[in-house]
Amino acid sequence: xxxxxxxxxxxxxxxxxxxxxxxxxxxxxxxxxxxxxxxxxxxxxxxxxxxxxxxxxxxxxxxxxxxxxxxxxxxxxxxxxxxxxxxxxxxxxxxxxxxxxxxxxxxxxxxxxxxxxxxxxxxxxxxxxxxxxxxxxxxxxxxxxxxxxxxxxxxxxxxxxxxxxxxxxxxxxxxxxxxxxxxxxxxxxxxxxxxxxxxxxxxxxxxxxxxxxxxxxxxxxxxxxxxxxxxxxxxxxxxxxxxxxxxxxxxxxxxxxxxxxxxxxxxxxxxxxxxxxxxxxxxxxxxxxxxxxxxxxxxxxxxxxxxxxxxxxxxxxxxxxxxxxxxxxxxxxxxxxxxxxxxxx
Amino acid sequence: xxxxxxxxxxxxxxxxxxxxxxxxxxxxxxxxxxxxxxxxxxxxxxxxxxxxxxxxxxxxxxxxxxxxxxxxxxxxxxxxxxxxxxxxxxxxxxxxxxxxxxxxxxxxxxxxxxxxxxxxxxxxxxxxxxxxxxxxxxxxxxxxxxxxxxxxxxxxxxxxxxxxxxxxxxxxxxxxxxxxxxxxxxxxxxxxxxxxxxxxxxxxxxxxxxxxxxxxxxxxxxxxxxxxxxxxxxxxxxxxxxxxxxxxxxxxxxxxxxxxxxxxxxxxxxxxxxxxxxxxxxxxxxxxxxxxxxxxxxxxxxxxxxxxxxxxxxxxxxxxxxxxxxxxxxxxxxxxxxxxxxxxx
Numbered sequence: 001x002x003x004x005x006x007x008x009x010x011x012x013x014x015x016x017x018x019x020x021x022x023x024x025x026x027x028x029x030x031x032x033x034x035x036x037x038x039x040x041x042x043x044x045x046x047x048x049x050x051x052x053x054x055x056x057x058x059x060x061x062x063x064x065x066x067x068x069x070x071x072x073x074x075x076x077x078x079x080x081x082x083x084x085x086x087x088x089x090x091x092x093x094x095x096x097x098x099x100x101x102x103x104x105x106x107x108x109x110x111x112x113x114x115x116x117x118x119x120x121x122x123x124x125x126x127x128x129x130x131x132x133x134x135x136x137x138x139x140x141x142x143x144x145x146x147x148x149x150x151x152x153x154x155x156x157x158x159x160x161x162x163x164x165x166x167x168x169x170x171x172x173x174x175x176x177x178x179x180x181x182x183x184x185x186x187x188x189x190x191x192x193x194x195x196x197x198x199x200x201x202x203x204x205x206x207x208x209x210x211x212x213x214x215x216x217x218x219x220x221x222x223x224x225x226x227x228x229x230x231x232x233x234x235x236x237x238x239x240x241x242x243x244x245x246x247x248x249x250x251x252x253x254x255x256x257x258x259x260x261x262x263x264x265x266x267x268x269x270x271x272x273x274x275x276x277x278x279x280x281x282x283x284x285x286x287x288x289x290x291x292x293x294x295x296x297x298x299x300x301x302x303x304x305x306x307x308x309x310x311x312x313x314x315x316x317x318x319x320x321x322x323x324x325x326x327x328x329x330x331x332x333x334x335x336x337x338x339x340x341x342x343x344x345x
Numbered sequence: 346x347x348x349x350x351x352x353x354x355x356x357x358x359x360x361x362x363x364x365x366x367x368x369x370x371x372x373x374x375x376x377x378x379x380x381x382x383x384x385x386x387x388x389x390x391x392x393x394x395x396x397x398x399x400x401x402x403x404x405x406x407x408x409x410x411x412x413x414x415x416x417x418x419x420x421x422x423x424x425x426x427x428x429x430x431x432x433x434x435x436x437x438x439x440x441x442x443x444x445x446x447x448x449x450x451x452x453x454x455x456x457x458x459x460x461x462x463x464x465x466x467x468x469x470x471x472x473x474x475x476x477x478x479x480x481x482x483x484x485x486x487x488x489x490x491x492x493x494x495x496x497x498x499x500x501x502x503x504x505x506x507x508x509x510x511x512x513x514x515x516x517x518x519x520x521x522x523x524x525x526x527x528x529x530x531x532x533x534x535x536x537x538x539x540x541x542x543x544x545x546x547x548x549x550x551x552x553x554x555x556x557x558x559x560x561x562x563x564x565x566x567x568x569x570x571x572x573x574x575x576x577x578x579x580x581x582x583x584x585x586x587x588x589x590x591x592x593x594x595x596x597x598x599x600x601x602x603x604x605x606x607x608x609x610x611x612x613x614x615x616x617x618x619x620x621x622x623x624x625x626x627x628x629x630x631x632x633x634x635x636x637x638x639x640x641x642x643x644x645x646x647x648x649x650x651x652x653x654x655x656x657x658x659x660x661x662x663x664x665x666x667x668x669x670x671x672x673x674x675x676x677x678x679x680x681x682x683x684x685x686x687x688x689x690x
């Protein structure tokens with residue numbers, strides 16, 4: 001999870017806990033110098049350096065948590081370590097420019113494998129025009145952990161924040177959701193959480209086009225079930241310099257509109273749970289989630305830069321911070337909070 | 346160790362291995378875009394963003410490697426996680442501006458301790474005008490690992506690189522060396538590797554003063570014994586865009602001039618080895634090491650910004666890359682390579 005963000009279900013239920021947490025965060029962000037233009041709590045932070053806006057994000061991938069070294073090719077480990085960060089860059093509508101990598105390697109990992117791993121990260125990063133410009137290597141007697149930091153630039157497009165959802169907005173997602181751990185046959189050995197494509201191009205198009213620009217955006221790292229409450233909480237935040245709380249917002253999620261991935265269908269076949277629960281709870285989708293004004297919803301494109309875009313619900317007024325309700329296919333409405341899906345994080 | 350740097354003794358002996366490694370590094374750096382103004386292999390990398398030069402460094406501290414969580418107060422763990430990076434900023438003569446933190450916490454670490462740890466890192470960073478602007482938290486069943494990335498700006502002073510040592514230069518260090526793991530009484534419970542002061546002010550004075558500006562600089566993280574070969578190797582490097590190799594340089598180190606720390610004396614009392622071996626091999630000094638033209642050596646200050654500066658040797662021509670010789674107090678000269686000090690890294 002990002003530093004400065006509420007911790008999903010656990011945090012928004014009971015709501016008072018989330019407010020405590022947010023207040024704690026604001027009290028710390030309030031002391032930040034004015035050159036910090038995006039404080040902790042968004043997909044990237046930003047600071048002004050020499051008149052330029054510099055965005056930065058950090059993410060770690062650990063053996064046994066985010067990948068299984070015993071069964072995952074090094075090239076895929078390297079890819080995920082880099083692309084997780086690029087998904088954060090996409091979430092801001094920014095452009096990646098450079099990366100640094102820290103690797104803590106199990107003793108005995110071997111120089112050849114270490115070189116292969118770092119060369120692979122270098123190659124993945126370069127393929128996104130995001131050269132590796134530094135790093136650090138340590139050894140220890142524990143599993144492999146890779147930490148990647150990516151710097152990004154705005155390149156003339158104001159970053160899209162998590163904050164900004166408005167009552168009446170429609171909620172959109174790119175791609176399909178759920179089943180990110182499933183191995184598919186087509187393309188061969190495709191496993192979404194390792195092979196996903198960070199949505200940089202879609203995000204850039206959205207952020208830079210006045211007709212399309214979302215009110216707010218984040219990337220789905222822990223699944224809609226955890227990330228939608230974050231989007232709502234951000235919308236309810238005061239300005240970075242506290243000036244009273246904004247209106248509390250919630251989400252009405254349209255279950256029959258969710259774009260279900262093939263992986264989610266496969267997972268559902270195995271465990272007998274409905275595919276939509278996988279779409280909400282599996283996590284590691286690395287798709288964009290954003291809101292758009294209701295007025296443009298009818299003419300909003302269903303495909304952007306070759307990627308499907310689906311409207312899956314709307315922002316509603318809510319008494320509690322971040323109340324998510326599910327509109328089921330039979331028309332009934334129920335709170336999401338009843339579902340406590342387990343997922344890796 | 347930094348990505349892109351030779352690995353000390355192991356690498357420079359035999360020398361051919363270091364040349365292989367350096368060539369491998371150059372071949373990779375050669376493909377970097379021109380906006381990368383400092384490629385991997387220095388204390389920080391640098392890239393141009395929106396016309397501004399942005400420097401970045403990453404370092405990790407792991408329980409059992411860089412600190413012992415069982416015996417170290419969280420505040421000291423937090424301090425070291427941040428100041429290790431600030432020492433890299435000092436090594437460039439740059440000014441820190443922002444940090445991001447990734448923490449991989451042992452399951453069961455507890456929310457209160459986690460908050461205390463991150464609040465402490467935030468406070469340390471802010472005390473150096475380097476606000477925390479983002480981060481990532483994961484949990485796993487292994488020891489605590491913290492990875493800190495720091496961004497820095499040049500603020501009108503060209504960064505001082507590792508590369509640039511010239512035959513005839515004198516070699517200087519700040520502070521005193523060795524015994525960084527020893528616990529001292531004055532100040533109470535001072536342990537250098539946890540409590541050191543990153544030499545930001547001294548470095549800034551050196552880099553920004555035309556009369557004092559070093560030819561090259563790095564910070565001593567692994568001890569003179571490992572870091573001097575790196576300084577020599579960097580001096581022998583071609584330009585970032587390969588244009589033939591420069592002259593190979595070595596070091597004549599004046600053993601009786603080494604500024605021996607109280608910690609080194611204490612360690613020597615315990616293990617019976619001479620204090621100067623501790624000064625060379627213990628590591629984690631986080632002092633600056635830099636070279637200055639011979640012509641200004643006689644009038645070079647012995648104290649800068651309240652910190653002692655000592656001339657400890659000179660750069661000499663060398664047949665092999667990075668040959669270090671020791672001029673002993675009795676006038677004899679011997680190669681450093683015979684000593685194979687063990688130290689934590």
